[in-house]
Amino acid sequence: KAGVTQTPRYLIKTRGQQVTLSCSPISGHRSVSWYQQTPGQGLQFLFEYFSETQRNKGNFPGRFSGRQFSNSRSEMNVSTLELGDSALYLCASSADRKVAFGSGTRLTVV
Amino acid sequence: AQSVTQLGSHVSVSEGALVLLRCNYSSSVPPYLFWYVQYPNQGLQLLLKYTSAATLVKGINGFEAEFKKSETSFHLTKPSAHMSDAAEYFCAVSGPLEGAQKLVFGQGTRLTINP
Numbered sequence: 001k002a003g004v005t006q007t008p009r010y011l012i013k014t015r016g017q018q019v020t021l022s023c024s025p026i027s028g029h030r031s032v033s034w035y036q037q038t039p040g041q042g043l044q045f046l047f048e049y050f051s052e053t054q055r056n057k058g059n060f061p062g063r064f065s066g067r068q069f070s071n072s073r074s075e076m077n078v079s080t081l082e083l084g085d086s087a088l089y090l091c092a093s094s095a096d097r098k099v100a101f102g103s104g105t106r107l108t109v110v
Numbered sequence: 111a112q113s114v115t116q117l118g119s120h121v122s123v124s125e126g127a128l129v130l131l132r133c134n135y136s137s138s139v140p141p142y143l144f145w146y147v148q149y150p151n152q153g154l155q156l157l158l159k160y161t162s163a164a165t166l167v168k169g170i171n172g173f174e175a176e177f178k179k180s181e182t183s184f185h186l187t188k189p190s191a192h193m194s195d196a197a198e199y200f201c202a203v204s205g206p207l208e209g210a211q212k213l214v215f216g217q218g219t220r221l222t223i224n225p
Contacts, residue, residue: 090153104152106151
């Protein structure tokens with residue numbers, strides 16, 4: 001069974017640009033959550049999608065958004081990138097109290 | 111609201127020694143508790159989880175944790191450390207409604223194993 005796949009693995013963007021990250025969950029998992037990991041703030045919950053609907057949301061500005069498609073794949077978008085958005089972005093898919101994390105996308109904003 | 115405090119950002123033990131990583135939680139609802147491990151440049155791997163069943167939870171790689179409601183603790187232990195245990199460990203909490211979908215993490219503990 002394939003795990004959670006995040007693409008791309010690494011990304012370098014310039015301040016002010018926007019970026020889209022992709023997450024393909026484990027087959028059959030309908031919930032996808034996103035987390036931001038930074039050395040200063042640690043792991044912070046961004047949002048969770050279930051059946052194409054945002055079900056939970058963390059305390060991040062509106063520049064951070066996401067969506068989920070009918071096949072449960074999810075994307076997150078960050079607009080007007082700031083230096084502080086440099087982080088490892090982790091996606092997790094879950095079903096029946098079982099959760100699995102992807103390897104993450106490391107975003108560097110320069 | 112829920113929160114997790116991991117005592118000790120760095121823990122160093124000798125190979126073969128006991129590993130003890132401390133986690134205290136705060137939760138207004140019965141908590142679900144998790145321990146994850148993260149190796150460099152990788153995602154999080156679930157070690158074990160507590161979801162209101164047995165208070166002593168056994169996980170992978172010889173790790174276990176005990177849920178102590180009176181102490182609001184969920185410390186992670188392993189009787190004998192192995193070099194491959196060197197990694198960063200995260201304790202996390204969620205509520206029964208959120209399950210595993212919305213986790214609140216501690217700041218992490220970096221475990222170093224000395225030969």
